[in-house]
Amino acid sequence: MKTNKTIKVISGITLVSMLCYTMPVMAYTKEETVYSKLDARGEVYQTIVSTHIKNTEESQTLQDLSDLLELENTNGYETFQKDGNTVVWNANGNDIYYQGESKKEIPISCQISYELNGEEITKEDLVGKSGKVKITLNYTNHEEHTVNINGKNEVIYTPFLVMAGTILDNETNKNITISSGKVIDDGSKTVVIRNGISGNGGKSWR
Numbered sequence: 001m002k003t004n005k006t007i008k009v010i011s012g013i014t015l016v017s018m019l020c021y022t023m024p025v026m027a028y029t030k031e032e033t034v035y036s037k038l039d040a041r042g043e044v045y046q047t048i049v050s051t052h053i054k055n056t057e058e059s060q061t062l063q064d065l066s067d068l069l070e071l072e073n074t075n076g077y078e079t080f081q082k083d084g085n086t087v088v089w090n091a092n093g094n095d096i097y098y099q100g101e102s103k104k105e106i107p108i109s110c111q112i113s114y115e116l117n118g119e120e121i122t123k124e125d126l127v128g129k130s131g132k133v134k135i136t137l138n139y140t141n142h143e144e145h146t147v148n149i150n151g152k153n154e155v156i157y158t159p160f161l162v163m164a165g166t167i168l169d170n171e172t173n174k175n176i177t178i179s180s181g182k183v184i185d186d187g188s189k190t191v192v193i194r195n196g197i198s199g200n201g202g203k204s205w206r
Contacts, residue, residue: 030052031051034047048101054095055091070100072099075097076097078091110140115134144157162196163196168192169188169189170189178194
């Protein structure tokens with residue numbers, strides 16, 4: 001893989017995690033997908049949360065809890081009123097789809113490391129060089145809980161489905177492979193997607 005544009009490519013990595021839960025008081029299901037854009041070091045610089053409220057009772061209004069900023073209805077014309085973290089949707093019997101920006105730290109962090117021809121290298125030193133490049137993404141699950149199981153305290157982690165992806169320019173990159181995931185080549189660019197599940201077997205995985 002040629003590497004003179006590697007830094008530009010890696011800065012486009014998007015980390016996606018998914019969470020589905022039922023609100024404790026309201027009788028509806030709420031699904032959230034978190035999209036976090038990462039720079040070349042794996043640092044998050046923007047997080048967008050996409051939310052789907054399943055209005056199974058076809059209620060005219062839905063009361064939601066959200067601390068997201070700049071809320072936007074993404075699939076309909078239903079309006080809402082927001083007071084602090086309380087959001088009341090004029091649902092008219094419909095499901096609600098909306099998104100907003102989050103300033104919270106996401107529960108999954110990502111560290112990115114680089115190798116050139118088998119030797120570890122920094123992202124700064126990689127710019128302008130050519131050779132066989134290996135890029136490793138190491139995820140850490142920070143959603144740790146201590147629970148009592150059969151009288152013994154155990155540490156478990158909230159499971160997340162996580163997907164990371166980026167787009168590579170075929171003019172400066174070739175022979176692209178991934179250890180676990182999917183590589184899609186359309187002739188001019190290559191999309192690389194990797195997914196995995198963070199379970200209770202450990203807090204870090206690649």
